[in-house]
Amino acid sequence: MAAEKKPGVFTGPLWTNNPVVVQVLGICSALAVTTQMKPALVMGISLTCVLAFANVIISLLRNTIPNRIRIIVQLVVVAALVILVNQILKAYAFEVSKQLSVYVGLIITNCILMGRLEAFALGNKPWPALLDGLGNGLGYAIILFVVATFREFFGSGTLFGIDVIARFVNESGYDGYQNCGIFVMPTSALILLGCIIWYLRSKNPELQDK
Amino acid sequence: MSNKLNNFINEKIDPLFQKGGKYEKLWSIYDSFHTFLFVPRETAGRKGVQVHDSVDSKRVIIMVIIALMPALLVGLWNVGYQHDLALGINDGWFMQFLYGLVAFLPKVVVSYVVGLGIEMAVAAYKREEVAEGFLATGLLIPMIVPVNTPLWMIAVATAFSVVFAKEIFGGTGMNVFNPALITRAFLFFAYPKAMSGDAVFVRTGSALCNTPIEGTSVVDGFSGATPLAAVADGSFDAASYSTLDAFLGCIPGSIAETSTLAILLGACLLLLTKVASWRIMLSVFAGGAVMSAIIGAFDASAPTVAQQLCLGGFAFAAVFMATDPVTGCRTNTGKFIYGAFIGVMAIIIRMFNTGYPEGAMMAVLLGNAVAPLIDYYVVDANINKRAKRVKA
Numbered sequence: 129m130a131a132e133k134k135p136g137v138f139t140g141p142l143w144t145n146n147p148v149v150v151q152v153l154g155i156c157s158a159l160a161v162t163t164q165m166k167p168a169l170v171m172g173i174s175l176t177c178v179l180a181f182a183n184v185i186i187s188l189l190r191n192t193i194p195n196r197i198r199i200i201v202q203l204v205v206v207a208a209l210v211i212l213v214n215q216i217l218k219a220y221a222f223e224v225s226k227q228l229s230v231y232v233g234l235i236i237t238n239c240i241l242m243g244r245l246e247a248f249a250l251g252n253k254p255w256p257a258l259l260d261g262l263g264n265g266l267g268y269a270i271i272l273f274v275v276a277t278f279r280e281f282f283g284s285g286t287l288f289g290i291d292v293i294a295r296f297v298n299e300s301g302y303d304g305y306q307n308c309g310i311f312v313m314p315t316s317a318l319i320l321l322g323c324i325i326w327y328l329r330s331k332n333p334e335l336q337d338k
Numbered sequence: 339m340s341n342k343l344n345n346f347i348n349e350k351i352d353p354l355f356q357k358g359g360k361y362e363k364l365w366s367i368y369d370s371f372h373t374f375l376f377v378p379r380e381t382a383g384r385k386g387v388q389v390h391d392s393v394d395s396k397r398v399i400i401m402v403i404i405a406l407m408p409a410l411l412v413g414l415w416n417v418g419y420q421h422d423l424a425l426g427i428n429d430g431w432f433m434q435f436l437y438g439l440v441a442f443l444p445k446v447v448v449s450y451v452v453g454l455g456i457e458m459a460v461a462a463y464k465r466e467e468v469a470e471g472f473l474a475t476g477l478l479i480p481m482i483v484p485v486n487t488p489l490w491m492i493a494v495a496t497a498f499s500v501v502f503a504k505e506i507f508g509g510t511g512m513n514v515f516n517p518a519l520i521t522r523a524f525l526f527f528a529y530p531k532a533m534s535g536d537a538v539f540v541r542t543g544s545a546l547c548n549t550p551i552e553g554t555s556v557v558d559g560f561s562g563a564t565p566l567a568a569v570a571d572g573s574f575d576a577a578s579y580s581t582l583d584a585f586l587g588c589i590p591g592s593i594a595e596t597s598t599l600a601i602l603l604g605a606c607l608l609l610l611t612k613v614a615s616w617r618i619m620l621s622v623f624a625g626g627a628v629m630s631a632i633i634g635a636f637d638a639s640a641p642t643v644a645q646q647l648c649l650g651g652f653a654f655a656a657v658f659m660a661t662d663p664v665t666g667c668r669t670n671t672g673k674f675i676y677g678a679f680i681g682v683m684a685i686i687i688r689m690f691n692t693g694y695p696e697g698a699m700m701a702v703l704l705g706n707a708v709a710p711l712i713d714y715y716v717v718d719a720n721i722n723k724r725a726k727r728v729k730a
Contacts, residue, residue: 308494310528319502326506 137256141263146331148271149325153239157231158272158321159314165288167227168276170217172269176262178209178235179244183261186249193250202245203236210236240264275320283311344376366461370468388724392406395510396470401476401613405604406594406658410481412587414438417485420540422589426557438485438491440545442593445480448489448729452496458506471510471517471664472500478518478658480653481594483525484538486548491517491532492553493525515706519699526699534695536563539590564590566650566688569641570695576641584648598647605657614661617673620705622656624645625681633689640689654683657699665706676712 147153154175163173185205187192193201214232217225225232235241244264258299280286285293285307297305309317329335353362357366363664373396418434453472461468473569481495503520504513526533543550555616565584585590587597594602608614630646641649660666667676680701687697694700 255702304488306491306531308528309530310524313527315527 137261138259139284140271141260141267142293143267143328144335146267146271146328147240147264148268149328150335151240151322153243154268156319157234157238158268158275159317161228161231161275162272162279162317163312164227165273165276165280165319167224168272169266169269170221170224171228171231172265172272174213174217174232175235175238175268176265178213179265180258180261181209182241182247183207183244183257184254186245187252187254187257190250190252192283198250199242202242205243206241211295214237240268271324274324275317279311282308282316283316290325301328347372347376362516363462366466366468367458370458370461373467381555392590392685395456396473398613399470399474401608401611402474403657405607405613405615406474406477406481408600408603408653409594409597410437410442410477410615411602412597413481414442416467416587416589416591416596417441417541417593418545419588420486420562421545422594423709424540424542424556424560424562425554426555437545438593441485442480442539443493444479444489444546445483445487445593449479450476452493453500455499456497457504457509460676463531465572467508471504475518479521482518482522482592482654484592486538486543487525487532491525491529492521492584495521495528511664513664514710515540515703516659516662519659519703519706522699523703524687532569536567538562539564539592550657560728562590564650564695565641565645566695567687569649570692574639574641576639576645579641581642581644581646585644589649592651598653600655601657608657608661614657615663615666615673617670618677619656621674621677622660622681622684625678626652626656627681629682633685637689645687650688650696651698652696653689654679655684655702659698659702660705665709665717667709667713669713672709672712672716675716676709679708679712 133320144150148155148158157171162168182202182205184325186202189205190200210233213235214225217228243262248260251259277287280288281292285291293305293307351368355362355365357365359365361368372435377501410619415435415438417438418436419431420429421437450472453476454468457472458468476496479492479499483492485616499517503515503517505514506508516702520535532538541548542562543558565574565579583599584596589596605614605619609616609619624649626647627643630641630643633640640646647653656677660677667673682701683704684701687694687700689697691697
């Protein structure tokens, strides 16, 4: 792990080692918060912050944490950070925080967090741990953002809440345009994630299962 | 004459599409038309297996299409008939049929162009033969949608279904779910307004575009709601409802699902030619009948057993959808279980979930999902039985 180059630590998770579409972690929230772009963006940023700070803190503590209680220590650190993020969101972005409802709190159970803390932060110095946290958080955020863009555009006809489709098409009459209801349902997020994985694997043969 | 044509094609046209030819990329499209129009060139050798009559999937699918014809013809007439009823006019059965035909044709064209277009593009890309599966699917899709479904929705749903229900699983013969039903399910969940309610099953405007016809108006008290919608909102009266109408097919509904009689004619052909499994067909009807009888015993206002089997898409699903050999069970015991499961589920969904007035589509898709599991346990049970016999 330590031999890994720093740029790889940061850029890898953005695409070819993406936590969502390659490691298939954090799928639950990727399905739940991607109906609209704004909550998806906020969720992506929140997770990136929590992951980066948690990675650094655990990395700093890594030599003092007794091995047998490391999960508890990780949980305490993450829980503190999540509560912090949740309070900030409630104070400065109340509407979005309401839309995200329990999912900010559920960052604590996000598999990406535990995965990165266990696999990386416990065995690396703070600087690579920070890059790793930022990279994985942003990799998650990118996928969320892409999925949310498609879902909001086709499902509600808006982008960031601004009406896009309704300005150009006639929604009345027999052949009138209608938004596609499937894109509002979590089903569509699963299909879109599948498409992203499909595209990613066709571009990177080394990711294909033998 | 035909020899000359054959020679011309074999000598002049064929090389153009073979490897190295001018239109090499279009080989799969050329091949699909060639095998569709001509007897295949391959003949059995002097030695080895002599095939007396090759029932290939093209032949099977043509049989299905012929079997669909009675239901389609009656359905087209019914579209015009319902239109006339809504407007309070009567211009004879032939004009009613023509009205239905004009309303139906654009849908078929859209479904075939989109579906075959994608299939041919994929086949050309992979340099494979174009599989025949879509010939039946492309006809089934417009037959199971309400008459007022906009064409662009059919196009979107067909594209979705061909790509996500069929091609990604490996194309014809590999799909887990019935592509025609996936198309309908997509429409149902993506555009619920266009797939249910009382305004979609009867066309009151012009045949082609549903624009209001001048000088006509919908008669007072007309409702385009299907009988099953009435069941869902509790206004259905089993005692006064004419089961004969439902059996013959003069009730509102998706285009070709209404006439149980015509569907049964198609079923006879499928069973005589052994294209469809009688085990599945029988057990779907049996499962549906048993479940309807159970519900009828507790709820006097529920439709009678005969009505349950004639209303909505139940008969159509039993004959043409559940019997799809690709998505159904393979083992004989499995086929009985699979069919009964679909029949029971269709009635349960129909009666207990008011959000879904018709359950046949969901039931068949659910059946498709569990079919491999049923087969697995049937085979497993057989292995165990024989293992015990060896020990004893």
